[in-house]
Amino acid sequence: MITHLSSEQVAEYIVGYPSPIVAEHLRDCPACRAEVVNFREALGDFRWAIRSWSEEQASEYQTNAAPVMPAPVPDPRWWTPSHQFAGALLVAAICIIASFVVPRHPEKVLSSDAVLLSQVDAQVSRTVPSSMEPLMKLVVQK
Amino acid sequence: MQLSATSGLEKDILRSAGPDVTIFAGDFEALVRLYRPKVFRFALASLGDVDAAETVTQDCFLRAHQARETFRQDCGMHTWLMQITVNLIRDHIRNRRFQFWRRLNRTARGLDVAGRAIADRSRSPEMQALMNERVAAIWTAAERLPAKQRTVFLLRFVEDMDLLEIAAATGMKEGTVKSHLFRALRTVRERLGEKI
Numbered sequence: 138m139i140t141h142l143s144s145e146q147v148a149e150y151i152v153g154y155p156s157p158i159v160a161e162h163l164r165d166c167p168a169c170r171a172e173v174v175n176f177r178e179a180l181g182d183f184r185w186a187i188r189s190w191s192e193e194q195a196s197e198y199q200t201n202a203a204p205v206m207p208a209p210v211p212d213p214r215w216w217t218p219s220h221q222f223a224g225a226l227l228v229a230a231i232c233i234i235a236s237f238v239v240p241r242h243p244e245k246v247l248s249s250d251a252v253l254l255s256q257v258d259a260q261v262s263r264t265v266p267s268s269m270e271p272l273m274k275l276v277v278q279k
Numbered sequence: 280m281q282l283s284a285t286s287g288l289e290k291d292i293l294r295s296a297g298p299d300v301t302i303f304a305g306d307f308e309a310l311v312r313l314y315r316p317k318v319f320r321f322a323l324a325s326l327g328d329v330d331a332a333e334t335v336t337q338d339c340f341l342r343a344h345q346a347r348e349t350f351r352q353d354c355g356m357h358t359w360l361m362q363i364t365v366n367l368i369r370d371h372i373r374n375r376r377f378q379f380w381r382r383l384n385r386t387a388r389g390l391d392v393a394g395r396a397i398a399d400r401s402r403s404p405e406m407q408a409l410m411n412e413r414v415a416a417i418w419t420a421a422e423r424l425p426a427k428q429r430t431v432f433l434l435r436f437v438e439d440m441d442l443l444e445i446a447a448a449t450g451m452k453e454g455t456v457k458s459h460l461f462r463a464l465r466t467v468r469e470r471l472g473e474k475i
Contacts, residue, residue, distance in 0.1 A: 148464035152435070152442075152457065176468060180436050182410050183417040187437050191320035194329045 142169045151177060307347075311340050314357060317438065318364050324433045325368045327422065335367045342367075354447040361438070361448040365430055372426065413471065420470035421463075428463040431456055 142150075146159045150173055155163075163170050265273050318339050322332035342363050343350075350359060402410065421429055430449060434440045442460075446453045 144465040144468055145461055147468060148461040151464055152460055154457070176471070179413040179417060179471060183414050183421075184437050184439075186414045186418075187324050188320060191323050192316070194323060194332075195316065195319055198329055198333055 141166065142173075147173055147176065151180070307344060310343075310356070314360050315340070317357065318360055321361065321364055321433060321438055322368060324437050325430065326371060331371060335364060335371060338367050339363045355444070358440070358444045358447045361434065361440070361444075362450070365449055368430070369426065416471050417467055420467040424463050424466060427451075428459045428466070431459040432463040432467070435460055 142159060142162060146156075146162075147169075149155050150159055150163065163173060263270075315336060319332055319336045322335040322339075323329065326332050326335065339360060343360060350356075354362075421432055424432060427449070431445055431451075434445045434448060435442075440448065442453050442456050445451075445456045445460075449456065451459070
C-alpha cells in the first residue's frame with residue numbers, strides 16, 4: 138500500500154522547506170506531484186485574483202474620490218501697487234468726509250456750549266420746580 | 280493590469296536613491312507611490328472592505344511619517360510598513376462595528392474576488408469555472424482562519440514575503456510563523472477538498 142504525503146508534508150513543500158523524504162516521494166509519486174502542483178496553481182490563482190481585485194478597487198476608489206475643483210486661493214501677494222493706490226484713495230475719501238463732519242468754527246461751538254451750560258445751571262439751582270414758582274411767590278408775599 | 284510594474288519601479292528607486300532611509304528622508308511622496316499599492320492590497324485582502332483598506336493605508340503612511348525618525352534599517356522599508364499595517368488591521372478587526380459589516384458582506388466579497396479571476400485569463404469555460412471555484416474556496420477558507428494564521432497566510436501567498444520578513448512584520452519568531460503557515464495551509468487545503 139502506497140502512503141501519500143500528509144497535509145503537513147504538502148505544506149512543507151508549498152512553503153518551500155521540503156525535507157529530503159518529501160522531495161524523494163514527490164519524484165516517485167505522480168498522484169502527490171499532481172496534487173502539489175494543483176494546490177500551488179490554486180494559490181497562484183488566488184494571488185492573481187487578489188492583486189487584480191486590489192488594483193481594480195484602488196482605481197475605482199481613486200475615480201470616486203476624484204478631486205473637486207479647489208476653491209480659489211487668495212493671492213498671497215495682495216499688497217500690489219493697485220492695492221496701494223486703492224488704499225490711498227480710501228484715506229483721501231475719509232479725509233474729505235471728515236472735513237465736512239468736523240465743525241469749521243470751533244469758537245461758535247464753544248459759545249453755544251456756554252449758553253447751554255448756563256441754562257442747565259439755572260434749572261439746577263432753582264429751589265422749586267418752575268411749575269410751582271407762582272405759588273412760592275404768593276407764600277413769600279404773605 | 281500592471282501586476283509587476285511596482286517591482287521595477289522599486290528597483291529603480293532603490294538603485295538611484297541608495298538605502299531606504301535616504302528615500303524616506305528625501306522624498307516621502309516617492310515612498311508612498313512605491314509602497315501604497317502593496318499596503319492597500321494587503322489591507323484589502325485582510326479586511327475585505329475597500330473603505331476600511333483605504334483608511335488603514337492612509338493611517339499607515341501617516342504613522343510612518345510621524346515615526347520616520349525612529350525607523351531603523353534592521354528591517355526593510357516594506358517590512359516596516361507591513362508591520363505598521365498588521366497592527367492597524369488588528370486594531371480595526373477588534374472594532375465591533377467592523378465585525379458586524381464583515382459578517383454581513385462575507386459572501387459577496389468571496390464572489391467578487393472570484394469574479395476577478397474569471398475575467399482576465401484565457402482559459403476554457405470549464406477551467407475558468409474551476410478556477411473561480413478554487414479562488415472562492417481559498418478566499419472563504421482564508422477569511423475563516425484565525426487572525427494570526429490569516430495574516431501569515433496573506434503575507435506569504437499574496438505579498439510573497441519570506442518567513443524572516445513575515446516574522447519581522449508580525450513580531451513572531453520564525454518557527455511560530457512557520458507553524459501558523461503550516462496550519463493555515465492545512466486548513467485551506469482541506470477546505471479546497473476535491474477542487475484541487
